[in-house]
Each structure stands twice: as structure tokens, then as C-alpha cells.
Amino acid sequence: MPIIVFLVVLLIVFLSTIRIVPEACAMVVERLGSFHSVWRPGVHILIPFMDRIAKRINLKExxxxxxxxxxxxxxxxxxxxxxxxxxxxxxxxxxxxxxxxxxxxxxxxxxxxxxxxxxxxxxxxxxxxxxxxxxxxxxxxxxxxxxxxxxxxxxxxxxxxxPDAIREAMEKQMKAEREKRESITLAEAKKQSAVLTAEGNKQAAILNAEADKQKTILAAEAQKEKEIREAEGKAQAILDVQRAEAEGIRLLREARADEAVLRIRALEAFTKVSNGRSTKIIIPSDLQNMSGLVSALRESSSPFDGKEELPSSVQNTTEGNTVATYRDEIRDEG
The missing domain is CATH 3.30.479.30 (Band 7 domain)
Structure with a gap:
């Protein structure tokens, strides 16, 4: 029985000498009152009545x-x-x-x-x-x-x-600084707005000028095209008239018109002349007498209707006559 008690006491004393140091910790051990060692994390044996843990230290931050x-x-x-x-x-x-x-x-x-x-x-x-x-x-x-x-x-x-006084002064200073920045920001915004407005007006004026210029160019081109088409129409009309006259002359030549036909055509030409307001009339030099010419003109001219007299100024041709001239024109066209 005493042996068992002794063994139990011995076991308790042994277990009390075992020390476990956790992670991130350290123990400063003194032996007989002086520094002995530093125990790091792990299992350590403490000698009874000799060793003492002087300080437990946390190694974490x-x-x-x-x-x-x-x-x-x-x-x-x-x-x-x-x-x-x-x-x-x-x-x-x-x-x-x-x-x-x-x-x-x-x-x-x-x-x-x-x-x-x-x-x-x-x-x-x-x-x-x-x-x-x-x-x-x-x-x-x-x-x-x-x-x-x-x-x-x-x-x-x-x-x-x-201090409170300094803090209040700083607050006032910051308030004044914020108001200053606000004023500067508003001024910059107004300036930017004015610049953008002026730039917009400039661009609008340029676009309007370009539009007016384009409009003028288009109107000029339209007028030019109109005049060209009118000139082409007039030229085509003149060409058609000349072709018709040439066709008439060609038909006369093919028909082998005699001197009497040519005289009739000449009289028709004089009839057209008498329809105008001209004060001078050119007559053939080989007419038999003036009375025959007057009678022919009065019969073929509508403006006079036999009520008005012929113009007083009459010019005779010195070379050739109207019939001969008309014959020459026919030959030239042929």
C-alpha cells in the first residue's frame, strides 16, 4: 500500500513538471533565481524546486x-x-x-x-x-x-x-475657400457657356452662308440650263424651218417650175413685205408698168384694203430683180 501511494505521488509530481508552450508564445525560465533559457512552442520538462517560469510572453503583433x-x-x-x-x-x-x-x-x-x-x-x-x-x-x-x-x-x-478657437477659425477659412471655389466654378461655367454660344453662332452663320452660296449656285445652274434648253429649242426650230424651206425649194426644182411660177412666188414674197410697217418697198425692174404693180399689191395686201395709199418713198433696184434674186437663192440651196 505505501508503494502505491509513493508511485501516485511520484506520477503527480512528474506530470506537474511537464509544460506545453503554445504557438506564438514563449516562456522565460529561471533556474535557481537566474536566467536559464527561453522555451519556444512545444513540450518542455521543468525541474521541480529548481526551475521557475519567470514570464510568459506573447509573440504576436x-x-x-x-x-x-x-x-x-x-x-x-x-x-x-x-x-x-x-x-x-x-x-x-x-x-x-x-x-x-x-x-x-x-x-x-x-x-x-x-x-x-x-x-x-x-x-x-x-x-x-x-x-x-x-x-x-x-x-x-x-x-x-x-x-x-x-x-x-x-x-x-x-x-x-x-483648440476650439483654432477649429472655428479653420472652419470659417474652409467655408470661405469653398465659397471662393464655388464662385470660380460659376465664373468658369459662364465663360464656357459664352464661348460655346459664340462658337455655335459662328457655326450657324457659316452653315447659313454655305447654304445661301449653294442655293445661289443651284439657281445659276438652273437658269443656265434653262437658257441652254431655250437656245437649243430655238436652234432646233430655226433648223426645222430651214429644212422645210430647203424641202420646198427641192420640190420646186424637182417640179421644174417655169418662169411663171417663179413670178408668182416673187409676188407672194412682196405680199409678205407689204404686211409689215416698212416705208420702203423694193420692186422688180421688168414689170410692164407701175399700175400693174400697184394693182397686184392692192389685191394681195390686207392692211391697206384699198383705202390707204402706198408709201411715197419707193426705191427701184438697179441691178437684177426680185425674181432673179429668188432664183439665185434656189440655186444656192440646191
Whole structure:
């Protein structure tokens, strides 16, 4: 029975010496009061009454959110800025023995570093240089926390809170700037509208001028085509008359007209002459007497009707006569 009790006690003591370190964690082990080793993830045996786990350390990336810190800018404006620090523990031994309270140390170091950086900037630069401030703080904190086994990965400024008076002045300034941009935008819009309207009027005038020009050209071409067709019609009519006269002459020649027929045609020509308003009449020189000519003209002319006398001016031809002239024309046409 005592042996069984001894074995149970021995088993309990053995099991109590077994330690399992989870992933992303580390344990700092001291032996007889001094640093012995750092246990990484896995199974480890702790020697009873000799070894002691001094510190359990989380190796994951951690976030430290610090409250707003009062800072003064270069132009003596007091504001409050809160920051967030992202860090990871790279050396558990240094983290365990480097500083008493690492998080408080990082907070104080962040506040002093932030005051130094903001003190070299004015208000406007501070409000527009977040990235620059973040970069400088990360670089300075990373160097300062190396002896503590801490690596600072990133530093971000959450809020920059200027005084109420400064904030109201900034709001008024932004309002005035927005109104200025609005006025400029409206002026640009009116200018653009005027330019586009003028351009549209210009294009409309050009199109109207082109339309009038095209209309004038078409009207001129139509008038030209009309005159050409009228001239062609007149020429065709004259040609048809000449062809008809030539056909008549040809028929006379084929009919072998004698001297009497030619005289009759000559008298018909004189009849046409007497129908006009001419004051001069050309008569053949071989008529038997003037009374015969007068009688023939009075019988064939309708305007006189035997009531009016012939014109007083009568010109006799000196060479040839109308019949001979008409005969020559017939020969020329043949």
C-alpha cells in the first residue's frame, strides 16, 4: 500500500513538471533565481524546486492605443494628439529583463517623441503631414525599443484635436475657400457657356452662308440650263424651218417650175413685205408698168384694203430683180 501511494505521488509530481508552450508564445525560465533559457512552442520538462517560469510572453503583433497627449506646435498652438503603436516582441529575454513595464515605457517614449516632432512644425504643417510624422515616430521608436527586445512596425496618429478657437477659425477659412471655389466654378461655367454660344453662332452663320452660296449656285445652274434648253429649242426650230424651206425649194426644182411660177412666188414674197410697217418697198425692174404693180399689191395686201395709199418713198433696184434674186437663192440651196 505505501508503494502505491509513493508511485501516485511520484506520477503527480512528474506530470506537474511537464509544460506545453503554445504557438506564438514563449516562456522565460529561471533556474535557481537566474536566467536559464527561453522555451519556444512545444513540450518542455521543468525541474521541480529548481526551475521557475519567470514570464510568459506573447509573440504576436500587439497594438497599444495611447490616450491623447498635449503637444505645442512651433507657432505656439496647443493641441491634443492620440496615437496607436503596432509592435512585436522579437527577443523574450530582453523583453523580460530590459525594462520593468514595457508598455508604459513605450507610451512615455511615444509622448516625448511626438512632442519633439510636433514642436518643429507649425499648425498647418502638422495638419497636413500625418505620413511624415508617422514615419519619423516609427523610426525613432524602433531604435529606442531595440534594447527591450521590441520592434515597432507602425505608428499611426488617430486624431489631431486643435483648440476650439483654432477649429472655428479653420472652419470659417474652409467655408470661405469653398465659397471662393464655388464662385470660380460659376465664373468658369459662364465663360464656357459664352464661348460655346459664340462658337455655335459662328457655326450657324457659316452653315447659313454655305447654304445661301449653294442655293445661289443651284439657281445659276438652273437658269443656265434653262437658257441652254431655250437656245437649243430655238436652234432646233430655226433648223426645222430651214429644212422645210430647203424641202420646198427641192420640190420646186424637182417640179421644174417655169418662169411663171417663179413670178408668182416673187409676188407672194412682196405680199409678205407689204404686211409689215416698212416705208420702203423694193420692186422688180421688168414689170410692164407701175399700175400693174400697184394693182397686184392692192389685191394681195390686207392692211391697206384699198383705202390707204402706198408709201411715197419707193426705191427701184438697179441691178437684177426680185425674181432673179429668188432664183439665185434656189440655186444656192440646191
Amino acid at each position: 500587439q497594438v497599444a492605443d495611447f490616450p491623447p497627449q498635449p503637444v505645442i506646435t512651433k507657432d505656439n498652438v496647443t493641441m491634443r494628439i492620440d496615437s496607436v503603436v503596432f509592435f512585436v516582441i522579437t527577443d523574450p529575454k530582453l523583453y523580460a529583463y530590459g525594462v520593468e513595464n514595457p508598455i508604459a515605457a513605450i507610451e512615455n517614449l511615444t509622448a516625448t517623441t511626438l512632442r519633439n516632432i510636433i514642436g518643429s512644425m507649425d499648425l498647418d504643417t502638422t495638419l497636413t503631414s500625418r505620413d511624415e510624422i508617422n514615419t519619423q515616430m516609427r523610426s525613432l521608436l524602433d531604435v529606442a525599443t531595440d534594447p527591450w527586445g521590441i520592434k515597432v512596425n507602425r505608428v499611426e496618429l488617430k486624431n489631431i484635436l486643435p
